[in-house]
Amino acid sequence: MTAPLGLTALRPAVMPAHGVGSRQDLPLPFNLLLLGAALALLISFAALGALWKSPRFGNERGRPLPVPVARVLDSRTVRALFVGLSLVVTGWTLLALVAGKDNANSPVPHVAYVWLWVGLAFGSMVFGPIWLLINPIRWLHRGVLRVARVSEDFTLARYRLGYGPAAAGLLAFVWLELIAGDNATLPVLRVAILGFVLISLVLCLVFGRDYLRVGDPFAAWSALYGTLSPLGRRADGQWVLRTPLQGPNALGPQPGLLAVTSVMLGTTAYDGFSRQTWWYTFVQSSSLPGQVWQTAAMLSMCLAVAGSLYVAGAFSAMLARVPARGMATAFAPSLIPIAAGYLIAHYWSLWVFEGTNGLAKMTDPLGIGANWLGTAHLEPAAALIAPGLVANIQVVAIVTGHLLGVVLAHERAVTILDRRVAVVGQVPLLMLMVLYTVGGLTLLFSQ
Amino acid sequence: MWGAVVAEIAIGLSACGHDWGRTVTSTTRPPPVLQTTSAATSTTGGGPPTGTAPTSSREVATAAPTGLSIAVRITGRKVSPSPATIELAVGESLTVTVTSDHDDQLHAHGFDVVAELVAGKPATVVLRGSATGVFDVETHEPALRLFRVAVR
Numbered sequence: 202m203t204a205p206l207g208l209t210a211l212r213p214a215v216m217p218a219h220g221v222g223s224r225q226d227l228p229l230p231f232n233l234l235l236l237g238a239a240l241a242l243l244i245s246f247a248a249l250g251a252l253w254k255s256p257r258f259g260n261e262r263g264r265p266l267p268v269p270v271a272r273v274l275d276s277r278t279v280r281a282l283f284v285g286l287s288l289v290v291t292g293w294t295l296l297a298l299v300a301g302k303d304n305a306n307s308p309v310p311h312v313a314y315v316w317l318w319v320g321l322a323f324g325s326m327v328f329g330p331i332w333l334l335i336n337p338i339r340w341l342h343r344g345v346l347r348v349a350r351v352s353e354d355f356t357l358a359r360y361r362l363g364y365g366p367a368a369a370g371l372l373a374f375v376w377l378e379l380i381a382g383d384n385a386t387l388p389v390l391r392v393a394i395l396g397f398v399l400i401s402l403v404l405c406l407v408f409g410r411d412y413l414r415v416g417d418p419f420a421a422w423s424a425l426y427g428t429l430s431p432l433g434r435r436a437d438g439q440w441v442l443r444t445p446l447q448g449p450n451a452l453g454p455q456p457g458l459l460a461v462t463s464v465m466l467g468t469t470a471y472d473g474f475s476r477q478t479w480w481y482t483f484v485q486s487s488s489l490p491g492q493v494w495q496t497a498a499m500l501s502m503c504l505a506v507a508g509s510l511y512v513a514g515a516f517s518a519m520l521a522r523v524p525a526r527g528m529a530t531a532f533a534p535s536l537i538p539i540a541a542g543y544l545i546a547h548y549w550s551l552w553v554f555e556g557t558n559g560l561a562k563m564t565d566p567l568g569i570g571a572n573w574l575g576t577a578h579l580e581p582a583a584a585l586i587a588p589g590l591v592a593n594i595q596v597v598a599i600v601t602g603h604l605l606g607v608v609l610a611h612e613r614a615v616t617i618l619d620r621r622v623a624v625v626g627q628v629p630l631l632m633l634m635v636l637y638t639v640g641g642l643t644l645l646f647s648q
Numbered sequence: 649m650w651g652a653v654v655a656e657i658a659i660g661l662s663a664c665g666h667d668w669g670r671t672v673t674s675t676t677r678p679p680p681v682l683q684t685t686s687a688a689t690s691t692t693g694g695g696p697p698t699g700t701a702p703t704s705s706r707e708v709a710t711a712a713p714t715g716l717s718i719a720v721r722i723t724g725r726k727v728s729p730s731p732a733t734i735e736l737a738v739g740e741s742l743t744v745t746v747t748s749d750h751d752d753q754l755h756a757h758g759f760d761v762v763a764e765l766v767a768g769k770p771a772t773v774v775l776r777g778s779a780t781g782v783f784d785v786e787t788h789e790p791a792l793r794l795f796r797v798a799v800r
Contacts, residue, residue, distance in 0.1 A: 223757030225782040227800055478796070482731045485792050550781075588780050588800060648733060648782065648796070 221310045221385055221555050225476060227588045229595055229645040237596045241603045241638040245631040248607045249624055256616040258450045263433055263441030271440040280334060287335035293566055298394060302568030303387040310385040311559025313394065314378050319548040320556060321419060325427035326541060329434075332423030338398065339413050342405040356409030362416055364457030366404065368464045370397075370418030372503065375468040379475065380495045421461055425537055426544075428452065429605075449534035449609055459507055459533045466540040466637070467503030469547055473644035474502065506637075510536065513633040521618045521626030531617055532630055535610040539634065542602020543641050546595035550586040557581040595645055603638040607631060715741035719770075720794050722748040722787065733796045736777040742797060744785065745772045751789075756797075758783035 266274070273279055294312045301307050325331055333339075346353055383389050404412050413420055428448030433441050452458065474480060475495065484491045507529070514528030557579055564574040584590075614627040716736065721728050736742055746754050752765040759775045765787065775785075777799035786793045 223784060224779075225784075227780060227782055227798055478731055478733065481793055482727075485790075486726055491791075583779070586781075648798075 221314050221558075224550070224554055225648075226550050226586075226591050226595075226645075228648050229592055229642065231646060233592055233596045234642045234646040237600050237642045238635075238639045240600045241635050244600070244604050245607050245635055248611050249627070249631065252608065252611050254615060254620060254623070256612060258447050258612055262435055263443035263447060266432075266440040266442060274440055283331070283335050284340065288337060288340060291337040293563065295394075297563075297566035297568075298387060298391055301387065301566050304568060306562055306565060306568055307387060308559055308562035308566060309387065309390050309394075311555055311562055313390060314385075315551065315555045315559050317419065318374070318378065319544070319552045321423055322426045322541070322544055323552060325423040326429050327431075328427070329430040329432045330420070330424035330427035332417075332420050332427075333414065336413060336417065336420055338401045338405065338417065339410075341398070341402060342410075342413070345402065345406070354409060355406075356411075357407045360408040360411035360416065362408075362457065363455040364415055364421050364461035366412070366416040366457075367418045367421030368457055368460035371422060371461065371464045372468070372499075374418060375464075375471075376496065376499065379468075379472055380492055380499065382492070415455065415457075422465070425449075425452075425461065425465065426541055428534075429538060429541055445538065445605055446608055446612070449537045449605075450612055452534045454527060454530045459510065459530045462533045462536040462540065463503050463507035463510070466536050466543060467506040468499060469540060469543040470506070470641065470644065471499040471502040473543075473547055473641070474498065476648055477644075478648060506536070509633055509636070510630075513629040516629035517614070517618075517626045520628065521622040523618060523626075532610055532613055535606040535613065535630070535634070538602045538605035538609065539637055539641075540602070542599040542638075545598035545602075546641065546645060549594050549598075550591050553585045554581045596642070599638055599641050599645075603634055606634050606637075610634065715743060715774075717743035717745070718795065719745045720747070722746065722750075722752070722792065722794070724749065725790055725792060727792055727794055731793050731795050733782070733798050736775070736797050736799050738777050738780065738799060740777050742775045742777075743772060744775060745770050746787075746794065747771075748787065753788045754785070754794075755788060756783065756785045759797075 265271075290312070294309055297307055298309050301309065321332060343353060346355060377384050377389075377393055381389065401417060404416065408416065415421060415424070428451070429445040430448065431442055431445070433443045433448055435441055475498065480498075484494045487494060510532060511529040514532055515525040517532075518525035518528045558581065560574075560576050561579040564576045565571045566573075610627055610630045614630070615623045618626045716734065718734060734742060744754075744756070746763075746765060747770040748765045748767060750765075750767050754763045754765050754771060754773065755761070756773065756775050758779070758781060761773050761775060763771050763773050765771050775797060777797070780799050782796055782798045784793050784796050
């Protein structure tokens with residue numbers, strides 16, 4: 202029973218199909234593919250004919266939360282609790298990263314690739330842009346400034362890059378997760394995580410806190426998926442309950458918005474695409490290194506999303522006789538619910554399965570056989586990932602994402618286009634969304 | 649003896665970046681082929697992971713009494729037959745025989761099965777479907793997916 206240690210030393214880790222996890226969902230049944238596609242078409246045409254003809258969300262400001270609830274959400278204690286929890290998890294993970302053993306029991310890959318990625322997205326969809334509050338980088342930045350006795354508003358330059366750095370950072374993260382070799386080993390994770398912290402800190406010191414609001418990759422990830430949350434905050438600070446439409450609709454035309462939403466959708470689509478048998482057969486028998494093909498495919502997916510939205514926007518502009526400039530960015534928020542649908546469909550079971558495994562591994566951060574949290578024997582709930590349930594979640598998520606995307610595009614069309622041409626002007630965008638939806642379902646169906 | 653080997657294989661899997669803590673291979677009904685496989689693999693469990701050639705031959709593998717079977721040949725980075733998905737019912741077994749032209753490690757994800765491959769010598773493992781899902785069966789040097797098992 203001691204030999205496996207020798208084996209571990211010999212082969213520290215191997216890149217599985219996903220950064221962590223080797224269990225994938227069964228293919229989506231064909232009848233559900235057809236049902237989803239039919240619903241997508243139906244929703245799109247119904248939206249064209251039946252939805253409102255003049256902007257509607259501008260006046261809807263959500264239902265204010267009862268004062269006691271809002272007071273709790275705003276209370277220093279509650280906020281400090283969340284921040285404290287985030288910092289403890291961060292510290293715990295850093296302990297495992299620096300001092301833990303480099304084997305399959307390390308919790309670090311799970312925290313990085315499952316909790317921070319899928320977990321943060323799901324949490325944000327429910328609770329809103331939580332990363333803006335609990336981002337450890339924010340508190341590191343604040344601590345550094347305080348130690349240096351410098352004002353918290355200190356900056357060297359004004360931040361003008363919008364979501365650009367976030368798009369680049371998310372792309373790099375997904376590349377590490379899905380393509381890089383040995384990405385679940387501690388040496389690689391040490392370089393990646395400490396490198397990310399250092400770069401983030403420098404950017405914070407240069408650009409100040411504005412960078413942390415939009416430029417930080419995980420802040421953008423959380424804030425954009427967080428627009429779908431029923432919990433929202435109005436411009437005047439009032440907490441409101443709102444539909445998942447008001448948040449994305451309120452997004453302004455920030456630079457980089459098209460890029461970051463394309464990365465959000467494109468990378469998830471790439472993950473589904475890369476599981477296709479014909480694709481990996483081609484990649485692994487090619488004479489070029491597989492990572493070249495994989496990187497090219499991931500970039501192509503993101504460019505295809507941005508490019509197709511740009512082309513659809515240009516067509517819309519042509520039909521509506523308005524300039525094409527800015528059209529793609531104006532409709533980019535419609536991609537957020539679609540990306541969210543893809544994300545839930547692809548990663549629900551990963552979240553249940555590997556999220557739970559991560560919690561089980563967290564109990565022993567140093568790899569010494571400890572059970573400090575008492576979670577060592579936690580098992581993923583099989584009922585939550587039963588094939589029938591997963592297939593239904595996948596279709597409901599993708600079709601709901603489509604529905605929200607279509608309604609958002611409609612609202613945006615009647616807002617920025619002339620009333621007489623708004624209906625015809627949104628046809629190219631609706632067709633594009635049907636394409637994304639059927640494409641997403643097809644990726645889940647064909648393996 | 650077989651039970652101990654299974655346990656060792658499962659622990660050895662910690663080498664691969666994920667350990668589901670789930671052993672799937674049958675302990676109740678060892679087909680004849682397992683004698684040779686287990687003898688070979690137990691060497692892996694009991695000593696340094698060198699010279700652990702499973703010595704079972706393909707004839708033995710195809711003679712496995714029940715369930716499905718598949719024989720895969722690896723030549724460099726070429727996998728034949730071409731990767732595909734094999735359907736397996738929960739409780740059903742799949743006998744896998746792999747012959748590689750180079751030393752390598754066979755890993756059936758989710759089944760928690762690893763076996764050392766020695767150039768030119770067929771190695772046989774038995775995968776038994778327990779939890780539903782799709783699982784990759786791959787080698788590590790180079791990383792190749794041989795096929796995929798859909799357990800339903």
